[in-house]
Amino acid sequence: MKTYLKRFWKDNAVVFFLLTVTNVIQTIVSVRMAASLNTLVNLDFESFFKVLAEVMGLFLVFLLVLNVQINKTSETKQKMATAIRTDITKRMEQASYTSFHQKQVGTYTSWLSNDLNTIESSGFDLFYQILGGIIATVSSVIALFAFHWSIVVMTIVLTALTLSLPKLYENKLKTASLSTTEENERFISKVTDTLNGFDTFFSFNLLQKLTRNTQEASVALADAKNNQTRVTAKVAILGAFGNILGQLSVTGLTGYLVFRSLVPIGAMMATSDLAAVIFNTVGNLSQQLAAMRAVEPIFEKFETLEISTEKSSEKIPTVLSGIELEQVGYAYGDKQVLEKVDASFELGKKYAIVGASGSGKTTLLNILNGKLTDYSGSVQFSGNELNQLSGRELREHILYMDQIPYLFHGTVRENITLGETYTDEELAKVLKASSLEEVVANLPLGLDTDIGEAGRLLSGGQRQRVALARGFLRGKKIILLDEGTSSLDEKSALEIEQQLLANEDLTVLMITHQLREAIRSKLDKVVVLGNA
Template sequence: MFYYIKKFWKMSGIIIFMLFIDAGLSSYRSLALMESLEELVRGNFRGFLFWTLLNLLCVVLVQVFVAVEDILGKHVIRKMNNQVRRDMAATMLQMSHGEFHKRQTGEYLSEFTKDIDQIESLAWGPFFNWISMAFTVMHSIIALSCLHWSLTVASLASALIMSLAPKLFDKKMEAAGAACTREQAKAVSKLKDLLAGYDVLRVFGRNRRFLQGVSQCSDGIEGPAFRRLRTQTITGKVLAVAGILCQGGISIWIGFLSFQGVILQTALFGSGKLISAVADGLNALTDFRLSIASSKPYFEKITVHDNGSLEKADREMLPMRNGIAVEHLSFRYGEKTVLEDRNLRFEKGKKYALTGPSGCGKSTLLKLLLGWLPDYTGTIRFDGTDARDYTPEQLQRQMSYIEQDVFLFNTTIRENITLGEEFTDEQMERALGDSALTGDLAHMPEGLDTVVGEEGSNLSGGQKQRVAIARALIHDCSILLIDEGTSALDQKNADIVEQSLLSNPDLTLILISHHLTAERKKQFDRVYDLTPAHLSAL
């Protein structure tokens, strides 16, 4: 948490300074009130008027400071929330492909939304409130010391007790916060899955299951939050009782000093407010401390802080000059072997097809080349260098990858192709032509600026694949991996796309297909059949 406070230290520092002044004005108003009452008892109207006007001035200044603090506070919280989300994204980028996909999208979505809400309510707000209360307690103690030194000692003793007491409950609150974030993430993930299956449940008349599922997910979100708040409330009230006892002791001591004539009797009126400020402040400090402790699990998820660039500082991988050599490659998912002792070679600029039955490891091979699946045996070499010497990011800069299940962002076709980068009109036209997308755009009123909808819902399956192919071509990587990337195209468009890819002399193409005609096979430099040996023998 304090990393973000320090990162935005200028704005946070201004807010803290204003909180210091605000707390001082609020506390010393009590002394002004005591002085005005004293002058009233003495019958000195001018003195009474002076101290009363001074008191009113303090009230006005406090309101001005509170308004400015509120605006600046919301601004810095917005910036810190944005930085936390950016660091969450940076943390995800450090995950391997396997690590990222161990969790469902709904869990990550929960972190970007629910976790941020919890951080704001448990960390940012309580932090600044804690600072404000700490200053209030400090100024109130100083004001009390103006009445008698023993009140300072008593207040400090009370402050010490109330600052140490919360440590007894820190671990309990951290555990409650960790349980809350874990259970809420699971509930949000289940809710996302339920919403995705809405049509299936409606078709089969399972409306009751949909309603029950939403109710269960809702309880899964609200229940952990309730249990965390219950623990925090009970703990806070136990500590509040301790604070009240400390306040009562100081009040009795002030009464004793007053009756002994050590301090003025008018001090009973003003000092009561100061004592309340100390006691309430100590109680609030305890609550805020417990709240901040509850926020710790949310920050522990963030293991990477992005300081201006999400790019990993890797040495640049040189463009491929010769080719890729796969030697004695084996891979298994758990107990299931999908590739066993495979030896393949892909030379620069040549075209290759991978065929074989489902489950024989064609898609797995492409993911191994991309560096997504590190737990293999054997060797993959790029120009003689072991792929393990490179990071997945370095490997992926050399390759474009088109999956069978194309994903498109809910933005325009142009943005889905360029991914926010700048390309010339000539580059765009060539990519559109080579992907057979030009004809589709001619029938769209908005052309390249057509919004594709969530996950490309406004486009057909073939159009989505053509957008994905244009995206791969315009980024001009020297190696193109296609996993059934033309399966949704009609024969005419498939021929246009495949002919464009096969005729590009600078492109190394590795394409997976279940349905290669004899005529098409002749156009590839080599076709690798990955059918396992025990099936080939049948």
């Protein structure tokens, strides 16, 4: 958190100045109210009303500055929150494929929502509360010197005692807070997974699982929050004890000094108010500091997303030759899924990769797409060893398509361009190449028609064609099709496969569990993995 406070130090300096002004004004008001009581005791009504007018002026200034302070604090806090989210997503950009998928998408969503809310409330909000409290405490202690030195000494001693008590539970509070954030992650992942399965539960008459799964996750989250509350309560009670002891002691000492005629009676009002400010701040300080420190593990958790060590290379300007595999192997831990695979894929030719389940077909495509780089053997792409190339530049030439391409909630245009800028002529060309022309023409708003959540308003075949259009728009010449038509009806699957095989400029590698005769005859080669 310190990193972001420093990064936005100018904004935070302005907030500090505004907090100083508002808290100093409140301290001055407390002192002046003591003077008003003294004027009443002396029956000096003219001076009494002058003091009231002075205090009214101070309050008006206070309210004006407070308005500016509240708005500036919010702006600064949101700037820092946005910077944190930006840094997290930049880290995601730099993560390897394997590293990113070690966590569920719901976990990352929790980082960017729940964890950021925690950082804002338990981090930045508390930081500003503590900062304001410290300013108020310092100004109040200085003001106490105007009455008697002994009050200051007692205040300092009791402040030290009040600060030391809640530290007994500081580590427990930090642990409980982290447990709550982790349980939040599990809750979101579980609920997201459950809700995404609505159609499946509906088909099997198991919709009661929506409630059951959500309830189980909610109970676990509630237990974590209740545990955090129990620890927080203990810290709060210890702080409150020190708070009460401090205020009563200062009030008692001031009363004694009044009886001894060492301070005027108006001091009772002022020291009482100033002691309340000091010990309310100090009584809550340990709890607030512990809660604020509890956000540190959240920042540490963000660092667990490993940055890719992917090697950089010169961009391959032209794909000069195809892909050569020699004795290629791959293992997930102790499980060997690919072993000594030899194959050659020439540019412009069409291949099917077949094999029994578990024979490594998808693993092979993931190697060719640069997702998996720790293979054994050799994979040459355009004369370069694949794991020595930048995966980013490799994917400039290769389009990977899985069974159900992911479409975003938005328009057809947005799903094809993915936020990048292309001309209408370029879009028209890829619509024709991916056989989307007629589909788009029949949509109410053409390319600007909203296709619903995850593209639900399009058929499976239309979603596949949108994925093809994405690749064609970016000049992809090598297509890796991972069971890309298995979820489609026979007619749509055959149309898309024939379309790909008819394009002389494309190199096509397709995994299929159902190699149709109409397709087999158009292939240059069928590569068999395992014992298929």
